[in-house]
Amino acid sequence: MISTENISTQKQLPHRGLGGWIEAARPRTLPLALASILMGSFLAASFGQFDWSIFGLTVLTTILLQILSNFANDYGDSENGADHAGRQGPTRAVASGQISKNQMRNAIIIMVVLALISGIYLLYLAFKGADSSSFYAFLGLGLLSIFAAITYTAGKNPYGYAGFGDVSVLIFFGIVGVLGTYFLQVKTISLDLILPALSSGFFATAVLNINNLRDIDSDKAASKKTIPVRFGKVFGIKYHRYLIFGGLFLAILYTIFNYNSIYQFVFLLAVPFLYLIGNGIKPTDEPQKIDTFLKKMALSSLLFSLLFGVGLLVG
Helix, strand or coil: CCCCCCCCHHCCCCCCCHHHHHHHHHHHHHHEEEEEEEEHHHHHCCCCCCCHHHHCCCCHHHHHHHHHHHHHHHHHHHHHHHHCCCCCCCCCCHHHCCCHHHHHCCCCHHHHHHHHHHHHHHHHHHHCCHHHHHHHHHHHHHHHHHHHHHCCCCCCCCCCCCCHHHHHHHHHHHHHHHHHHHHHHHHHCHHHHHHHHHHHHHHHHHHHHHHHHHHHHHHHHHCCHHHHHCCCHHHHHHHHHHCCCCCCCCHHHHHHCCCCHHHHHHHHHHHHHHHHHCCCCCCCHHHHHHHHHHHHHHCCCCCCHHHHHHHHHHC
16 A cells, blocks of 8 residues: 655666566565554553464464555556556556566455465454453454555545544554554554554554555546545645644653653654655655655554554563
């Protein structure tokens, strides 16, 4: 869904083989996918509940779902017009001819199967001996995640083209990612955990928004109604800053409500990086420059989750 490849690759000639598949999988998006998993896992560990097997399978399932989403996004944008000749973003495998549509469809099916196998085994371990209702509830949530990953840009009515991508990222990279991971470990939930969950979701949405700011012109041409397309580039930049500030504010609020030690605020060490990213994008910036902030924001989100977790454990 979110790519951090350099825009210069758009002009390269199509190539085949493993390199094309690696590009299509967009490995630079994986730190963002793992940020919410780490946040939920650290929260669970801070309450003395942590299982390495469950953590490992949660990471594996999340990676498989992210790659599935990236494959489906590559396929869907080539089908629905976002990857046209005038697109300013990075090369897409299907649109450039590196991978055929049939090959990508088959890869999507394989990723669905692998994600299901990993996810079902994860649920088996997490809820072994527990009430089966939790197992089936999370199985339904997993199927919904797969459906959302595929229909973001693929299909006849992709919701990403209707402007609901931000909501989807907030839900799956925030609420579902953090609270779901926590519940798999602890088997219970508390309302105040919605604060760090939304914090993680806000940062993930900021990454998507940078992607949408970069692609605003090509998205307009493809009738992809992202927030920058709907309300303009200037509003999109302000929205970007609100997302970063909001994510930081919610984490501070949770820490105040659950304060034990000053070490819990160690995540504030990430503030300088977030500040530079939040104020770095200007209305006059070209897509090439905006593209450089994608990787920075994804890695900063991961750093924030790590520091937040370390503060929880030390505090």
